[in-house]
Amino acid sequence: MAVAVKDALKEYEAALQSALRVAPLSSSNWASQVPREAGVYVIWQAQTPVYVGESSSLRLRMADMARPINHTFTRKIAQKYGIPETDYAELARTISANYHLSHIQVELGRAEIEEYLILRWRHSLMNKPTRRLLHSTQYHWVEALQQ
Numbered sequence: 001m002a003v004a005v006k007d008a009l010k011e012y013e014a015a016l017q018s019a020l021r022v023a024p025l026s027s028s029n030w031a032s033q034v035p036r037e038a039g040v041y042v043i044w045q046a047q048t049p050v051y052v053g054e055s056s057s058l059r060l061r062m063a064d065m066a067r068p069i070n071h072t073f074t075r076k077i078a079q080k081y082g083i084p085e086t087d088y089a090e091l092a093r094t095i096s097a098n099y100h101l102s103h104i105q106v107e108l109g110r111a112e113i114e115e116y117l118i119l120r121w122r123h124s125l126m127n128k129p130t131r132r133l134l135h136s137t138q139y140h141w142v143e144a145l146q147q
Helices: 003-018 058-064 072-081 088-098 110-120 131-135
Strands: 039-045 048-055 100-105
Touching: 003 039, 003 100, 003 110, 039 058, 039 110, 048 058, 048 072, 048 110, 058 100, 072 088, 110 131
Parallel strands: none
Antiparallel strands: 039 048, 039 100
């Protein structure tokens, strides 16, 4: 992989780490803090990344987070905390109290950034790398951060 691409991926990682963080599901209009544009997002528990995603519309994707049927992160939180998937209010309280979200706008290359971050942060993420991604030579140079 070209040095410029590696450097760009590392810059996106740094940008997501330093981006403003908001509490997801903290109010009925919390997603208005997120732009409509395309981008990559990270959900953090304290300073630890726990979920990485990308979307062609960040705000619309954040609206999906309110319902476990639409978002893997919310479904996994329901399982982790033993909250019924239909108890939207308790899920929102738990998520907003324990997690924060950062995002960056990215028009092109969102999937590559997401794949890189999933490999880089694989030890702390709920969304684990696929077997295909782990065996791909595209990211053979990526070193996973230890927890």
